[in-house]
Amino acid sequence: MKACAFFAYDKKQASIAALQGAYVIIVQEEIKIDDFDISYLLVDDLDKALFRLARMLFIEKKLVLLNEIDFICAKRLRLNTLSLDIKKDVLNNEEIVFCNNLEYLNKLGANIVYAKNVNYKQIKNSSFFYQDLMLDDKFFQNIFVPQIFTQSFANLNALTNINIKDLELLDFVFLNDFNQSTNFGQARRVIIFEEEQIVYEELQKALKNVFLCDDFKNILENNFNICLCKNKKNNFLDFLNTLNVENKDGGLW
Numbered sequence: 001m002k003a004c005a006f007f008a009y010d011k012k013q014a015s016i017a018a019l020q021g022a023y024v025i026i027v028q029e030e031i032k033i034d035d036f037d038i039s040y041l042l043v044d045d046l047d048k049a050l051f052r053l054a055r056m057l058f059i060e061k062k063l064v065l066l067n068e069i070d071f072i073c074a075k076r077l078r079l080n081t082l083s084l085d086i087k088k089d090v091l092n093n094e095e096i097v098f099c100n101n102l103e104y105l106n107k108l109g110a111n112i113v114y115a116k117n118v119n120y121k122q123i124k125n126s127s128f129f130y131q132d133l134m135l136d137d138k139f140f141q142n143i144f145v146p147q148i149f150t151q152s153f154a155n156l157n158a159l160t161n162i163n164i165k166d167l168e169l170l171d172f173v174f175l176n177d178f179n180q181s182t183n184f185g186q187a188r189r190v191i192i193f194e195e196e197q198i199v200y201e202e203l204q205k206a207l208k209n210v211f212l213c214d215d216f217k218n219i220l221e222n223n224f225n226i227c228l229c230k231n232k233k234n235n236f237l238d239f240l241n242t243l244n245v246e247n248k249d250g251g252l253w
Contacts, residue, residue, distance in 0.1 A: 007046055007087075014040075047086055051107045054090045058109045062096040064159060066115050068198050071100035073152035076169050077162055096160055113159075120154040128207065128226075129170070146170050148202040170194065171233035179220050181240060189225050193233040203228055 005024040006017035011031045018025065024039045028046045043049045066074060075081050080094040084104055089097075099105050105112050123132035123139070128147055133140045135157050144167045145153045153169075156162060171194070174187030192207075194200045204210065211224035214231055216239045229236070 007050060009046055050086045050090050054086065054108050057090065058097075059111070061094075061109065061111065062113055063105050063109055063111055064096060064098045064113045064115055065102055065105055066098050066100050066155075068100055069149075069202065070115060070152040070155055071098060072196055072199060073149050073169065074098045074156055077153075077156065077167070079156065079160060079162070098156075115155050115159065117151055118154050118158045120150065122150070129172075140164065143167070144169065148199065148206050173233060173236060179240070181237065189227070191219060191227045191229055191236065193229050193231055193236065195230055195232065200228065200230060 004022075005026060006013075006020070006022040007026045008014035008017050009028065014025050014027055014031055015034075018035050018038055022038055024041060026041045026043060026046065026049060028043055028049075030042065031040070033040060071081065080092065080097050082089045082092065082097055082099040082101075082104070084099075084101060089108075102112075118135075121134040123134055125131045125147070126142065130142050130144055131147070131150070132142060133145065133150070133154070135154050138157075143164060146169055149169050153162070170192055172190055172192045174182050174184055174190050176182040176186055177188050192203060194203060204212070207226055207228065209225070211219075211222060211227040213219050213222065213227055214229055216229075216231075216236055219227055219229065219236075220243075
């Protein structure tokens with residue numbers, strides 16, 4: 001698909017843009033012109049030029065400033081968040097965008113909304129992971145919103161529509177008596193995996209008698225109900241799979 005204009009940071013990108021059918025190529029350094037059917041615009045700073053373009057493109061957008069925990073929640077809800085890379089963000093065509101950086105938003109436009117804490121009602125708390133909530137007269141039954149994200153979920157729900165299917169606000173694994181991954185109903189204990197420091201700290205505050213451990217072997221050897229691990233869930237599952245293979249082969253474990 002041919003485009004009208006390309007922003008090129010070097011000669012290689014400019015050459016690619018020409019081959020892709022550019023009518024105008026914006027550059028920040030002088031380059032040798034091979035195709036005189038293409039117009040070239042020389043600017044002092046491409047990033048500044050992109051920000052100026054974004055200010056025009058974003059003039060009717062709602063730019064929402066979030067605190068850190070709300071922003072993490074927004075990303076995990078797969079809402080439209082900014083990457084803080086203007087080369088990517090200038091292409092964002094959604095009506096509402098979320099960000100946690102005021103300085104960056106000020107460069108994009110003046111239509112900034114400051115997210116506020118909204119009221120919500122917890123109808124039932126079946127576990128740390130699941131609860132029944134009432135938000136703006138809308139009832140959410142047994143929804144997977146861990147308690148540390150309840151306020152963030154309520155705040156974001158007041159600003160945009162949220163797809164509540166397949167929510168992935170936390171990564172966790174339930175284990176049975178044989179240290180095998182299982183479902184909630186058959187679990188004896190749970191491991192929560194979290195690498196974001198602010199979320200990790202909130203989990204520490206919210207969970208009572210939580211076992212903190214980042215070593216997978218030590219996790220399996222200890223007795224606990226809830227473990228908080230600063231690692232990736234997939235790494236732990238790979239460790240379990242390797243362990244199962246070694247057991248089948250007659251290893252020490």
